[in-house]
Amino acid sequence: MSRPTFVLVHGANGNAGVWSPVVLELAMLGHRAVAVDLPGHGLRAGYPPSYQAPQDLAAFAVEPSELAGLTLDDTVGFVTDVVRRIAAHGPVVLVGQSLGGVTVTGVANRVPELVDHLVYVSAFCCVRLPTVYDYYLTPEGGPSAVLAVPKVGDPARTGALRTNWRSADPAFLAAAHRAFLADGSEAQLRAIVAGCQPDESALLSFTDARIDPAAFGRVRHSFVRLTRDLSIPLALQDRMIGEADAATPDNPFRVHTLDSSHLGYLLRPQAISAVLAELAGTG
Template sequence: MRKVVLVHGFWHGSWCWSRVTEQLAARGVASVAVDLEGHGLNGRQPSTRWNRPFDPAAFAVEPSAVAAVTASSAAAMLVEQIRTIGSGEPCIVVAHSQGGTVATAAAELAPELFAHLVYVAALAPVAGLPSVAYSWVPENQGELVLRLLRADPAGVGAVRIDPDDRDGHAAIRETFYGDVDEATATAAISLLSADSPLGIPTETFPVTAGRYGTMPHTYVVCTKDNTIPVALQRRFVREIDAVSNAPTTVVELDSSHSPFLSRPVALATAITGLCGRA
């Protein structure tokens, strides 16, 4: 059975997959959650995040320590993580949200390491656009992410939020964790990073049928998503199909943007169903 590599999205880290890895283990599936470049243990926080008293004006202008990270550099790191985890054998790679951008670039770099690429409410920029360009397409109407930003991304080199603002927790929960119980959502918010690298969503990279398109793809559509609206998720499915050798398998979950917290059993079941086919 193939090993599973779990890839988080912006502001998150490997920690967000803990409930899914537990469920996968119960099903006999070996899985490893990784920290992307610029995130988790590979991330760096703005020093002004920790200053007391907190200065929102200083927080809004401090240059990010992860500004040099790009989609290409993060993809190169992910390729090496997958190679290590799978001992060079292909793995099933499951990518959430903006992690889909990195996984897409990695799949183009090293398709031989991907037995199956699974997107979970993820960005999949396969049509020649950087993922940031989808922020302004009609299918993205209704998203709630942009209101969370606390700095000009171009000015600081990162997409910056403030997880430590207790008054802003309701907005973060509505955006990411709408169907997650309050205690878990509060714990998750406390673990979020402030910065995610702007260079990941702004980079355009090639995606070809001869490399990326050779592997099977699955897209898990989250039907209550306030971060990547359902219409945009379905657009990504159509664009993946246009560059792939076979149609994308679509799985629907009645969940918010974070089924790894609200529906870990259902998500693990969906992933396990792919393991025997990869």
């Protein structure tokens, strides 16, 4: 069997670039990897003029988003096409980070025969509850620090969940630091948020994204737990793992654990890359 290709899917407000340290490390380990920009992300992202400097915060709060109307079906369809083309050349290990979990779940539901291994890196795997929003309402999800990161404007008006990553407000930076990179420095946090885009589709968090046990159960799947993650708390990660294992008891999650915050593993890519390389060897 030929060596697999890793297909890496980013989370909310992200793009393919967030995976660059991991792509580099995997390449140095002799593996092929490609990170994708979901529709409306990366070079296709929309940056409202009011977001530029000097910022017009009043306009930024109401300006319609170019991501308004972007659906889970759109992101699943896009990644499915990528997976289909890559699968023509060998096995695919499909990896989702954070909110990217709902997209990779959708791909596995749609084309399980094309995914050799499915990996969630502290990512949403909806099983008993339909949406990401529902999981944040649970006792395990309620303490999430991401809920304290301020948003801008009304999603019903802008069509997106909007964040001002260019804010210098100490309260905002403190909330973002705690939520995403509590094990990193303030300088590292600023470097990460500088690459974030302001808008994320609200529909991705409010659309039914549950696994189809008949399809999901056909795919080998692994979960990388992040013990210091305050955005998707460890208890919530474990809840989703347990629910999935109950739904597909003959094919439970292969579980790996890293000592990391929600994004801290990207600053130390050797550990996550070693886990992924191990999975590539097991199929």
